[in-house]
Structure formats: C-alpha cells, structure tokens
Amino acid sequence: MDAAFSAEQGEIRRTLREVISKRCGPDEVRAAVRTPEGHDTALWAALAEQLGLPGLALPEACGGVGCTAAELALGVEELGRALAPTPLLATAVLAAPLILALGTAEQRAAHLPRIAAGELTAALAVPGTALATALGLTGDNRGDWAGGGRAGGMQARPADGAWRLYGQAEQVVDGHSAGLLVVAAHAGGFARSRTLLFLVREGAPGMVRARQTSLDETRTQARVELRDVEAELLGGGDADVPAALAAVGDVAATVVAAEAVGAAERALERTVEYVRQREQFGRAIGSFQAVKHRLADVYVQVQAARSAAYYAAWAAGAEAAGFGGQGAERAGGLALAQALDALRTAASEAVQLHGGIGFTWEHEAHLYFKRASGDELLFGPVHRLRARAAERAGLFEPTRAEAEAEEVV
Numbered sequence: 001m002d003a004a005f006s007a008e009q010g011e012i013r014r015t016l017r018e019v020i021s022k023r024c025g026p027d028e029v030r031a032a033v034r035t036p037e038g039h040d041t042a043l044w045a046a047l048a049e050q051l052g053l054p055g056l057a058l059p060e061a062c063g064g065v066g067c068t069a070a071e072l073a074l075g076v077e078e079l080g081r082a083l084a085p086t087p088l089l090a091t092a093v094l095a096a097p098l099i100l101a102l103g104t105a106e107q108r109a110a111h112l113p114r115i116a117a118g119e120l121t122a123a124l125a126v127p128g129t130a131l132a133t134a135l136g137l138t139g140d141n142r143g144d145w146a147g148g149g150r151a152g153g154m155q156a157r158p159a160d161g162a163w164r165l166y167g168q169a170e171q172v173v174d175g176h177s178a179g180l181l182v183v184a185a186h187a188g189g190f191a192r193s194r195t196l197l198f199l200v201r202e203g204a205p206g207m208v209r210a211r212q213t214s215l216d217e218t219r220t221q222a223r224v225e226l227r228d229v230e231a232e233l234l235g236g237g238d239a240d241v242p243a244a245l246a247a248v249g250d251v252a253a254t255v256v257a258a259e260a261v262g263a264a265e266r267a268l269e270r271t272v273e274y275v276r277q278r279e280q281f282g283r284a285i286g287s288f289q290a291v292k293h294r295l296a297d298v299y300v301q302v303q304a305a306r307s308a309a310y311y312a313a314w315a316a317g318a319e320a321a322g323f324g325g326q327g328a329e330r331a332g333g334l335a336l337a338q339a340l341d342a343l344r345t346a347a348s349e350a351v352q353l354h355g356g357i358g359f360t361w362e363h364e365a366h367l368y369f370k371r372a373s374g375d376e377l378l379f380g381p382v383h384r385l386r387a388r389a390a391e392r393a394g395l396f397e398p399t400r401a402e403a404e405a406e407e408v409v
Contacts, residue, residue: 048118055116063113068317080262135249216374253332
C-alpha cells in the first residue's frame with residue numbers, strides 16, 4: 001500500500017475544500033436543510049458540473065470520471081468537515097453502484113450518465129429499518145430482512161407482465177426528493193424465496209413519500225410507502241443481490257468513515273481554536289494541562305481513524321474493475337466503527353470544552369454529535385460493526401487444536 005497521495009488526489013481535496021469553504025458555512029448548512037429538498041441545489045449543481053463529484057467513481061463509459069473509491073472517500077471527507085448536506089451518499093455511493101453492478105446495458109445507459117451529470121438523484125430503499133443488515137455491515141444479509149413473506153417487509157409479485165411492489169421503507173436517505181428509487185423487495189413467496197432489486201421512478205402511482213424528522217437534520221431521511229406500485233426489475237432475476245449489496249456496503253462504510261473523519265477533524269480544530277481564546281483565572285483554558293491531555297487523546301483517536309479509513313479506501317479501490325473491490329479485503333465496517341467512535345469523542349469534547357455555548361442550538365457543536373449518533377443509527381451500532389468484522393475474520397472460530405481437544409472431551 002502506498003500511503004502517499006497522487007497529485008490528482010491532492011487536487012481533488014484542495015478544490016473541494018475551496019468550494020465548500022466558500023459556499024457551505026454553518027449558516028448555509030442550516031438554511032439548506034430547511035429547504036424542501038434538504039440540501040442546497042445550487043451547491044449540488046456546482047459539485048456536479050464543475051467537479052464531476054457524482055460520477056467520480058463511475059466508469060468513463062457511463063459518463064463518469066473513472067476514479068476509484070479512494071478518490072471518492074477523499075472528496076467526501078471534505079464534505080464531512082462542513083457537514084454539507086448533499087445527495088451524494090444516497091446517489092453515488094448507495095444507488096449508482098447497484099445499477100452499475102446489476103443493471104442491464106439499457107438501464108445503465110438510461111440512468112448512470114444522468115447521475116454522473118448531477119441531473120438525476122437516486123436512493124436505496126430497503127424494508128423497515130434494515131439498511132445496515134441489507135448492506136452486510138452488522139450481520140449476514142442473506143436472511144429474510146427483505147420480508148420473507150411476512151407483513152412489514154417489501155413484497156414483489158409479477159402481474160400482467162410487470163412487477164408490483166407493496167411495502168414500506170423507513171430509513172431512506174434522501175428518499176423524499178430522489179428522482180429514482182432502487183428498492184429491495186422479497187419475491188417468490190416461500191417456494192422460491194429470494195431478494196430482488198427494482199427501479200421505481202419519481203411520481204409512480206401508489207408511491208407516497210414523506211420526509212422524516214431525523215436526529216441528524218443534515219442527513220435527511222424519508223419514509224417511502226409503496227402500494228401496488230409498478231416497478232422495473234433491475235437486471236435479471238438470477239442476480240446475486242446480497243453479494244452486490246455487501247460489496248456496495250463495504251464501500252459505503254468506507255466513504256461514511258472518511259466523512260466522519262473529516263467531521264471529527266473539524267470539530268477538534270474548532271475546539272482547539274476556542275480553548276486558545278477562552279480565559280479562566282486570567283489565562284486561556286487551553287494552557288491547562290488537563291485540557292491539553294483531553295485534546296491530545298482526541299487527536300490520536302482522529303488520526304487512527306483516518307489511517308483506518310484510508311486503508312479501507314485503498315482496499316476497496318484495489319480492484320477498480322468492480323466498484324467495491326469484489327474479492328479484495330473488506331475493511332470498511334471496521335474503519336466505520338473506529339471513525340464513528342472518533343467523531344463521537346471529538347464532538348463530545350467540543351460540547352464540553354465550549355462550556356455553556358456548546359449546549360445551545362445556535363452553536364454547531366451539537367450538529368457534529370448528532371452526525372455521529374445518526375450515522376450509528378443508520379449503519380451501526382458500533383459494537384455490531386466490530387462484531388461483524390471479527391466474525392468475517394474468523395477471530396472467534398476455534399483453532400484446529402481446540403476443535404480436536406473438544407472432540408476428545
């Protein structure tokens with residue numbers, strides 16, 4: 001692994017930081033999340049038209065830039081510093097890779113160039129609150145999380161040469177404004193039970209979408225209800241949907257980890273700036289040894305999380321032929337756990353060391369804490385992310401000697 005950034009990667013980071021610093025300050029973030037879309041459409045257009053961010057990790061044949069998950073993670077890290085509300089995660093990280101991996105040539109040609117150009121936003125809708133499970137981050141995703149023939153899931157049935165969907169999804173990131181939904185649904189009943197993915201376009205009859213009041217207002221979520229909605233099957237009926245979702249989940253975890261690292265770093269920077277200015281007993285509180293030790297611990301934790309996120313991004317981009325690095329080592333879940341821990345710690349210290357003002361709605365310290373908590377609700381919790389990583393690594397499987405000893409007993 002080469003830990004040094006290329007000139008192109010450095011330029012991506014520099015350009016994005018310049019754009020974000022000018023157009024996404026705390027006041028702009030608050031104004032953007034209160035719009036009907038939940039994000040600044042002008043900023044999104046600039047990120048798409050000037051920087052090509054939505055298509056950064058899409059192949060050039062699909063209208064993208066042709067970079068890997070590593071470049072995408074670097075870009076999202078800069079967005080995380082400002083908690084910039086954009087549909088990038090839902091569109092370019094969750095939905096577009098599934099269309100690329102499983103879609104037919106016609107489906108890829110119809111949607112991916114528009115996504116890369118920023119003209120079309122998309123979202124992944126899974127039944128109930130099973131997003132982390134569906135992405136294989138907190139356990140095996142080959143179970144009946146899509147419904148399994150039970151109420152509360154998402155059911156798909158063929159009718160008159162088309163597919164009809166019936167069910168509800170609760171945690172659809174940017175689902176209220178997405179022009180295209182990629183919906184995971186259970187099909188085949190009990191006899192041929194399987195999970196398939198479907199495309200549902202904006203305005204489809206029978207679809208009801210409502211923006212939810214979420215803990216983290218900078219990460220908009222929606223409830224999507226589908227009542228006998230006509231849908232288009234993504235790819236073929238024999239596609240290995242759980243494997244595709246797990247591959248996308250690893251990249252999504254890597255990207256969210258990088259975003260959390262950016263947010264943690266910025267929260268730490270703001271706290272250091274404040275303790276240098278705030279005075280008690282005639283001196284800056286940043287000169288107190290106890291405060292120095294607390295912030296030094298946060299710094300070490302943030303840097304460790306950054307190393308984990310960068311390694312996960314490198315591993316995910318090691319096989320650039322397939323988005324998500326099919327067959328490569330998957331370290332996204334573990335990196336995400338470490339990054340969310342670092343963000344929660346950095347945000348907690350920011351609230352505490354800012355004193356009374358850190359607890360107010362007017363200050364943005366609470367937004368960083370809510371980002372950590374909200375992401376853990378969506379993609380975690382942290383202890384289950386670590387447990388899944390340990391399970392995949394076989395850390396708790398008995399060794400051959402232990403197995404033989406057990407047989408003797």
